[in-house]
Amino acid sequence: MEFDWDIFAPLFAHTLTFWWVIIPAIFLGLVVGAIPGFSAANTIIILLPLTLAMDVEVGLIFMVALYCSSRMGAGIPAILVNIPGTAGAAATPLDGYPMTRAGKGQQALAISFVSSTAGGLLTTIVALLAMPWLAQVAFYLHSVEMIVVMLFGISLIATIAARDTLKGLIAGFLGLMIGAIGADAVYATPRATFGFLELYDGVPLIPALVGLFAVSEAFLVIEGETILSGKGQDLMRKAGWAETMEGVRAALSRWWHIVWTSLIGLVIGVVPGAGASIAAFVAYQQSRTFSKTPELYGTGHIEGLVAPESANNGVTSGTLIPLLVIGIPGGATAAIMLVVLQYHGVTVGPELFIENPELAYGVFTAMAVTYALMILTILPLSRYMSRVTMVSTTYMAPLIIAFTLVGSFVPREYLFDMYLAFAFGVLGYIARKTGYHTAAILIGVILGPLLEQYFLRAMKMSQGDLTVLFSSSLANILWVLLILSVGFPYALEYRRKRLKERE
Amino acid sequence: MTKFWAPSRRSFVKGGLAAAGLSAVPFSSALSAGFPDRNIKVYVPTREGGGADRNLRAFTGVWKKYLKTNFEPSFYPGAAGRVGYETYMGKAPADCYNLLFGNMGPEMLNWVVKKPSFSLDDYFYFARVDVDPSVVFVSAKSPFRSIDDVIAEGKKRTLNVGTSRLAHPASIGILAVGEHTGAKFNLIPLSGGKNTIAGVVTGEMDLGVLPSGSVSKKGVKVLRSLLVFDEKNRLGARLSSFDVNAPTANDHFGTKLPPLVSARAFAIQKRAVDAHPDRYKAMNDTILKVFGDPDYKKAVLKTKAPWENIRYGDAAACKTYAESITAIGERFKPLMTGKKS
Numbered sequence: 001m002e003f004d005w006d007i008f009a010p011l012f013a014h015t016l017t018f019w020w021v022i023i024p025a026i027f028l029g030l031v032v033g034a035i036p037g038f039s040a041a042n043t044i045i046i047l048l049p050l051t052l053a054m055d056v057e058v059g060l061i062f063m064v065a066l067y068c069s070s071r072m073g074a075g076i077p078a079i080l081v082n083i084p085g086t087a088g089a090a091a092t093p094l095d096g097y098p099m100t101r102a103g104k105g106q107q108a109l110a111i112s113f114v115s116s117t118a119g120g121l122l123t124t125i126v127a128l129l130a131m132p133w134l135a136q137v138a139f140y141l142h143s144v145e146m147i148v149v150m151l152f153g154i155s156l157i158a159t160i161a162a163r164d165t166l167k168g169l170i171a172g173f174l175g176l177m178i179g180a181i182g183a184d185a186v187y188a189t190p191r192a193t194f195g196f197l198e199l200y201d202g203v204p205l206i207p208a209l210v211g212l213f214a215v216s217e218a219f220l221v222i223e224g225e226t227i228l229s230g231k232g233q234d235l236m237r238k239a240g241w242a243e244t245m246e247g248v249r250a251a252l253s254r255w256w257h258i259v260w261t262s263l264i265g266l267v268i269g270v271v272p273g274a275g276a277s278i279a280a281f282v283a284y285q286q287s288r289t290f291s292k293t294p295e296l297y298g299t300g301h302i303e304g305l306v307a308p309e310s311a312n313n314g315v316t317s318g319t320l321i322p323l324l325v326i327g328i329p330g331g332a333t334a335a336i337m338l339v340v341l342q343y344h345g346v347t348v349g350p351e352l353f354i355e356n357p358e359l360a361y362g363v364f365t366a367m368a369v370t371y372a373l374m375i376l377t378i379l380p381l382s383r384y385m386s387r388v389t390m391v392s393t394t395y396m397a398p399l400i401i402a403f404t405l406v407g408s409f410v411p412r413e414y415l416f417d418m419y420l421a422f423a424f425g426v427l428g429y430i431a432r433k434t435g436y437h438t439a440a441i442l443i444g445v446i447l448g449p450l451l452e453q454y455f456l457r458a459m460k461m462s463q464g465d466l467t468v469l470f471s472s473s474l475a476n477i478l479w480v481l482l483i484l485s486v487g488f489p490y491a492l493e494y495r496r497k498r499l500k501e502r503e
Numbered sequence: 504m505t506k507f508w509a510p511s512r513r514s515f516v517k518g519g520l521a522a523a524g525l526s527a528v529p530f531s532s533a534l535s536a537g538f539p540d541r542n543i544k545v546y547v548p549t550r551e552g553g554g555a556d557r558n559l560r561a562f563t564g565v566w567k568k569y570l571k572t573n574f575e576p577s578f579y580p581g582a583a584g585r586v587g588y589e590t591y592m593g594k595a596p597a598d599c600y601n602l603l604f605g606n607m608g609p610e611m612l613n614w615v616v617k618k619p620s621f622s623l624d625d626y627f628y629f630a631r632v633d634v635d636p637s638v639v640f641v642s643a644k645s646p647f648r649s650i651d652d653v654i655a656e657g658k659k660r661t662l663n664v665g666t667s668r669l670a671h672p673a674s675i676g677i678l679a680v681g682e683h684t685g686a687k688f689n690l691i692p693l694s695g696g697k698n699t700i701a702g703v704v705t706g707e708m709d710l711g712v713l714p715s716g717s718v719s720k721k722g723v724k725v726l727r728s729l730l731v732f733d734e735k736n737r738l739g740a741r742l743s744s745f746d747v748n749a750p751t752a753n754d755h756f757g758t759k760l761p762p763l764v765s766a767r768a769f770a771i772q773k774r775a776v777d778a779h780p781d782r783y784k785a786m787n788d789t790i791l792k793v794f795g796d797p798d799y800k801k802a803v804l805k806t807k808a809p810w811e812n813i814r815y816g817d818a819a820a821c822k823t824y825a826e827s828i829t830a831i832g833e834r835f836k837p838l839m840t841g842k843k844s
Contacts, residue, residue, distance in 0.1 A: 138701070139706055142707040143707065182581070185692070185694065186692055187669065188585065188669075197586065197589050197590065197593060200581050200586045200589070201579075201580075201581025272697075272698070272701040272705075322701075326725070327721060327725060328697065328701045328704060329552070329697060335550070335552035335697065336551065336552055338552055339552050339556065339560075342557065342720075342805075342806050342807060343560075343805060344805075345805050345807070347722070347807070349721070349722070349725060413577075457691060457693075460689070461663050461689065463661070
């Protein structure tokens with residue numbers, strides 16, 4: 001499965017000839033990614049009759065382009081109106097939206113587009129070169145190790161709690177409690193569903209996401225004229241193409257940040273079942289830990305936007321590695337791609353690279369071409385997209401509520417989910433008004449059930465022996481890194497204080 | 504004044520009934536002739552991309568030709584499939600435009616573990632599409648070459664066994680082997696076939712149990728099969744380990760287990776059939792045509808599912824199967840509910 005450079009250049013050129021399918025897929029992906037409730041996975045399912053009818057190569061390129069662009073599209077409403085299109089973009093508004101409120105929405109979009117593209121391109125190349133080795137990650141990151149990876153993301157609650165310990169911990173705990181609703185992962189016993197069938201599967205993510213972020217935001221912005229601050233309005237009126245270029249420069253000057261956070265996404269993406277939300281939160285947490293200005297995170301800090309956007313695009317290529325190398329899809333979209341490949345009689349796994357190397361490697365060249373074409377098509381649009389923030393809240397707030405409530409309905413088609421989104425909106429509004437951080441609640445809701453699933457699995461495997469959590473060398477290394485990563489900011493702060501005292 | 508028509512009460516009632524009958528006949532025929540005039544929604548209580556999805560798409564891809572309508576699958580995998588059944592019975596209109604495509608084996612065991620909120624008499628399976636026997640399998644890199652190696656190791660230490668869910672015929676199969684041989688198995692539910700294969704391939708699980716279709720599709724270079732819970736190994740070398748075809752549990756251990764198979768089938772609400780017998784008949788008639796259509800065989804083979812597993816069964820066959828799997832489920836109920844380990 002060694003990568004053959006001789007086939008790369010012709011394959012790249014060959015993939016470029018499919019621009020006629022890539023460009024429509026890019027626009028479709030950007031739109032469905034930006035609409036809460038839609039995702040690459042459910043769009044590909046809707047379009048299955050079309051992709052099944054296509055030639056396998058064309059179908060695969062179409063799906064890959066749609067997958068990559070939907071990931072980028074999800075960041076647009078997250079930045080502009082605090083509505084993450086998917087759970088993978090849940091960490092994006094933490095710093096993206098404060099930038100928008102400060103009148104730097106155009107710049108934030110450009111940063112997001114460049115980080116996503118650079119992160120996606122880089123991880124695609126790394127995936128091409130190191131596919132056999134990366135596939136091995138899945139052989140080492142088992143339940144025990146994944147518990148620690150989850151805790152990296154969940155430790156963000158502690159970081160948030162650092163500003164107001166009691167409120168931060170209460171919000172995080174509430175999120176974890178909400179995340180525990182639904183049937184347990186082992187015996188499928190429903191817990192705290194209050195008799196609602198709709199909660200058997202746990203609290204659905206999209207209503208929680210849009211409720212906590214978007215609906216509560218709509219309640220808040222109605223109190224002002226626009227979502228922008230006074231200074232932000234002035235900045236937006238004067239904004240020109242220079243803002244976009246400034247965003248590009250800001251992102252590219254943080255190239256090293258893009259590199260390592262996108263690699264976090266790639267590695268997490270390789271693990272079957274782990275997803276973009278985990279990668280985005282872990283990358284954000286790590287970015288903050290090693291930052292020289294951690295106190296700026298959450299206030300519109302550029303690195304706080306670069307990290308989750310690079311990481312969630314890194315996941316995209318990661319999820320396709322186990323699909324192609326060992327025949328196991330790394331995520332929901334990869335699983336749907338598998339259906340199409342199987343329908344066309346394509347056998348995935350190591351033999352694919354021998355029998356049909358053009359198709360196997362073609363997936364990644366399609367990704368590379370998609371990212372290259374995507375940045376060219378979307379970057380000029382950032383100026384126009386950001387103008388949405390100038391719309392009066394008289395129109396904006398009802399639009400956000402209507403748009404997000406419909407988005408809550410889409411994934412499962414339950415009216416219940418619309419009520420749930422509204423309930424989460426009220427919860428988010430109260431939390432914000434009283435100084436509780438909605439992000440802490442959301443982290444609990446998103447990562448809590450995943451942590452529980454891995455924990456219960458580890459416990460079942462060890463038959464209740466807690467020492468299993470320290471049973472592997474890799475897990476123990478990760479535990480040490482986790483303790484260091486959580487303790488490091490406190491140690492640094494302590495050292496700073498000591499130095500100040502001495503001075 | 505001449506009485507033009509003066510009916511007695513009895514003749515009035517008779518006439519009324521006759522008129523109602525006459526008007527009802529063409530109306531009913533018109534409905535039957537018009538069925539289906541829109542898409543049929545199919546509730547699937549498992550994840551998209553899984554065995555049921557593959558199977559359903561292959562089947563409805565041909566069935567639509569005869570029923571002259573499209574099918575819209577909706578997936579409800581939550582709570583070991585329970586969400587799908589509850590949603591179908593609780594929300595879907597009983598009009599024959601809503602069907603359920605489920606795996607009868609796990610479902611019956613689900614009801615053994617915990618009864619649903621609806622009565623089990625309110626729906627029934629009427630068309631079985633396949634019979635997929637459970638198999639014990641390991642990764643191609645596993646040290647276990649045969650089921651005897653597994654048993655020997657299982658007597659020394661408890662082996663972790665990946666399964667799609669606890670209440671599954673395959674789970675019962677390995678528990679029965681453990682009970683018979685004294686080997687210790689710890690079932691780990693991994694929520695679906697794909698996750699189970701991932702658990703075994705990545706080495707987190709010592710072995711796995713799943714329906715044969717999911718295992719054989721991967722090929723012996725990825726997964727080796729060690730034991731089959733059926734009357735015979737119908738797939739031969741496709742379920743083998745080091746060129747030795749997987750034996751059946753009954754042949755190898757001398758047990759008397761019934762075939763522990765997954766059987767995917769279409770179900771319908773009883774109310775829908777009572778209200779629209781003509782629609783139910785139209786569906787049954789066209790389903791039979793699918794099995795004889797060469798396009799269906801092509802579609803199945805294209806998904807790499809074994810054609811040998813495609814076996815039609817009518818409502819009576821479905822009922823017999825459901826009763827046998829429920830009986831064995833009752834025996835292993837404490838193990839499936841965690842009340843005994």
